[in-house]
Amino acid sequence: FYKIKKEDKKKIINTLKENGETVAITKTNQKNSIQTIHEGLIKGEQDNQNKPRNYFHTFSLKIAEFILVISAIIFNAPLPLSISFIIVLDILINSILEITIKEEQENISKEKIIPLTIFNGIITGTFLSIIYFYYLISLGWYPGEILNLNSEIIIKASSVIFLILGLKQIINAYIIKNPKKSLFKLNYTNNISLVLGSIVTILMLYAFYNFEKVREILYLGELSNVNLTVVVFVIINLIILDELRKFLTIENEGKAKK
Numbered sequence: 001f002y003k004i005k006k007e008d009k010k011k012i013i014n015t016l017k018e019n020g021e022t023v024a025i026t027k028t029n030q031k032n033s034i035q036t037i038h039e040g041l042i043k044g045e046q047d048n049q050n051k052p053r054n055y056f057h058t059f060s061l062k063i064a065e066f067i068l069v070i071s072a073i074i075f076n077a078p079l080p081l082s083i084s085f086i087i088v089l090d091i092l093i094n095s096i097l098e099i100t101i102k103e104e105q106e107n108i109s110k111e112k113i114i115p116l117t118i119f120n121g122i123i124t125g126t127f128l129s130i131i132y133f134y135y136l137i138s139l140g141w142y143p144g145e146i147l148n149l150n151s152e153i154i155i156k157a158s159s160v161i162f163l164i165l166g167l168k169q170i171i172n173a174y175i176i177k178n179p180k181k182s183l184f185k186l187n188y189t190n191n192i193s194l195v196l197g198s199i200v201t202i203l204m205l206y207a208f209y210n211f212e213k214v215r216e217i218l219y220l221g222e223l224s225n226v227n228l229t230v231v232v233f234v235i236i237n238l239i240i241l242d243e244l245r246k247f248l249t250i251e252n253e254g255k256a257k258k
Contacts, residue, residue: 056117056176057098061089061169063121064128068161071129078147080132080158082219088208093166093201097173100194116179123241124168127234131164132157155221159209162220163231166205168238170198180246183239 004012013023065081072079135157141147147154173194174183188195208214209223223231 056113056120057101057169057172058094060117060120060124060172061094061165063118064125064165064168067122067125068128068132071125072132075133076144077133077136077141078151078154080154080161082158084218085158085162088218089162089165089169092204093169096197096201096204097169097194100191100197101173101176112179113176119245120172120175120242124165124238127238128161128164131230131234132161135160152221155219156227159220159223160227160231162218163205163209163223164234166201167231167235170201171235171239171242173198175242180249182243182246184243 016023065086068080071077136153139153139156141153171183174186174191177191177194178186208218208220215221
């Protein structure tokens, strides 16, 4: 009833009166008023609609992390993800971004989210594995060599991986706003909460890398200009691949309709 138009509500009220029913109006400030009930229904409906979005944001990261860990085990390489590394990604970075995702009102089905989640996770995990092994080998590691968690080689390689994952989660939040629309065509003025969440996340990442004590807790190292160039290169490629996915999806849907 709360979704129908105002004129339709009037028709229903008039019909009830004609049938001899008594129609009452509740005050808006009354406890459990119609308005309060409506707001509760809208919020509950919105939360249900956005569960698939949160699945995408959480599980695409987990798929990428899983591929990275499996790759390290297969090639007998040191694991790139420390416990503190994973906790910070899940509790701090993901939590901030997922709060903004929950505010999205447009409905999206699990059927569309699941293949997108798998695609996103596999592509991200593959890129991360390539970059991780590239850094390990370029820094002097050889297959089978055992390294401590405090090893400079692991710290440098993990630092790049952590930054890529953090930035990719920001991008994922924008992708899930509208999985079919190009990131370059989104109306960012209508997504102020997500923009602010992205800024907070970037500032947090900046703090992680610029405070020595924080770096020690997370087993991160300082990033050189070369490291940042690699991070930017990977992020641009991941965006291009997602834009290509959107283009192909729209094109295939157009052919299917024809």
